[in-house]
Structure formats: structure tokens, C-alpha cells
Amino acid sequence: MNLQTTYTVDEAQKKLENYCAYQERCHKDVRKKLKDMKMIPEAIDKIMVHLIDHNFLNEERFAKAFVRGKFRIKKWGKNRLVRELKFKDISKYAIDVALKEIDEADYFETLNELTQKRIAQVNEKNIYKKKKKVADYLLYRGWESHLVYQKLNEYL
Template sequence: MNPQKTYTVDEAQKMLENYCAYQERCHKEVKEKLREMKMIPEAVDKIIVHLIQNNYLNEERFAKAFVRGKFRIKKWGKNRLVRELKFREISKYSIESALKEINDEDYYKTLDELVEKRIQQVKETNSYKKKKKVADYLLYRGWESHLVYEKINASIK
């Protein structure tokens, strides 16, 4: 994308169709992309409406794909997922709908696996320090504190 080039609404619309077809995008990413292209606000609104009407842009679909991906690949907890979606200006309804994509059984199983793996990695003899290091790691990844402490206290004596 050339910063000096100006785009017609049709050219920009085509580019954004491809941008959204490549992977799920949120409204915020699309607006930023259009701003980078130096599009005027009226054109931005027109293009976004077109993308929504033609199903290139769908906030709820983006939120669900985001949650599934980040949970499965990065093993993020619900707190981190919610924080990241809010940062992307996703609606409360879409966030709640997306969190339902995570099966409770898989969620607890993943937490168990993360706790066990991290306990093996932390080379600390003092059990309090070890608990803190494992807890910090999990809290940073967005796991709920009550679940983290419950698991750690059961795993580390």
C-alpha cells in the first residue's frame, strides 16, 4: 500500500473485501486500515456498511474465531480473552456469545495441563516462591484467580 496513492471508494472497497476475506477482522482494524488509506469519514462509513451487508465483516463471527484460536493455540484464559476483545471494541453481547465457544470441560482440562507443565518448568525449591511463579504465569495468561489458586494449592505441597 503506497502512502501517497489516493484510492477511489470502489478501489478501497475491493481492497478491503480482500483484506476481510483473507482472515476475520474486527471493525476497529478495518477503520484503521481505511484511515491509513486516507479515506474521508463518509467513504469509511459507506465501505464499512458495504462490508457488513455483504458479510465480509461480522463482529460476532470475528469474536468467536478470535476466542477459539487464542484459547486453543495460546491457551489464554477468559479474563485475557475478554480484555483483548474489549481492546478491539467488541460489544458485550458478542464477547459473551464468543466465550460460549469454549467448552467448560476443555477449559478446566487446559488449565490442569498448563499448571502441571509450568510446575515442571519452574526450578524453585521454596514451595511459596514456586506457587507464586506458577500463579503469576497463569494470571498473566488471563486465567481466573480463584481457579489458579485452587489448582496450585492442590498441586504444590
């Protein structure tokens, strides 16, 4: 049995307030959620404006939380963070502000730890192949290439 759930603007607004209050969301995710709820474009715009006006949605706050979390937990470099935020349609201004959340010393310390840990994990006798494997790993995680190669030359 296929029951189509429909929402009034007020119901959808309440649902989205809870959705945004639970964790930081970007505009793109919220818009998608409203489309999935089969809301019409006028209702989507009305609800989006309400969420922004009442501070449930804040692009800059989302970007900052995203950067802090992904850097701390997944240990992503700035390139990956920027790429993922752009994918979520975050403005250049908000991305630049968010990247300031990362302490420079922590950034280099994290790269140091990641590099040493990965070097220890890679079982490769050929030094060039080992360097390539470690570099590929770090570049995939979004670390800037000049920093990656600087670290590899330091340790290998």
C-alpha cells in the same frame, strides 16, 4: 521518492473485501486500515456499511474465531480473552456469545495441563516462591484467580 497512493471508493472497497475475506477482522482494524489508506470519513462509513451488509465484516463471527484461536493456540484464559476483545471494541453481547465457544471440560483440562507443565518448568526450592511464579504465569495468561489458586493447592 514519496508517491502518495490514493484510492477511489470502489478500489478501497475491493481491497477491504479481500482484507476481510483473508481472515476475520474486527470493525476497529478495518476502520484503521481505511484511515491509513487516507480515506475520508464519508467514504469510510460507506465502505464499512457495504462490508457489514455483504457479510465481510461480522463482529460476532470475529469474536468467536478470536476466542477459539487464542484459547486453542495460546491457551489464554477467559479474563485475557475478554480484555483483548474489549480492547478491540467488541460489544459485551458478542464477547459473551464468543466465550460460549469454549467447552467447559476443555477449559479445565487446558488449565490442568498448563499448571502441571509450568510447575515442572519452575526451578524454585521455596514452595511459596514457586507457587507465586506459577500463579503469576497463569494469571498473566488470563486464567481466573480462584481457579489458579485451586489448581496450585491441588498440585503444590
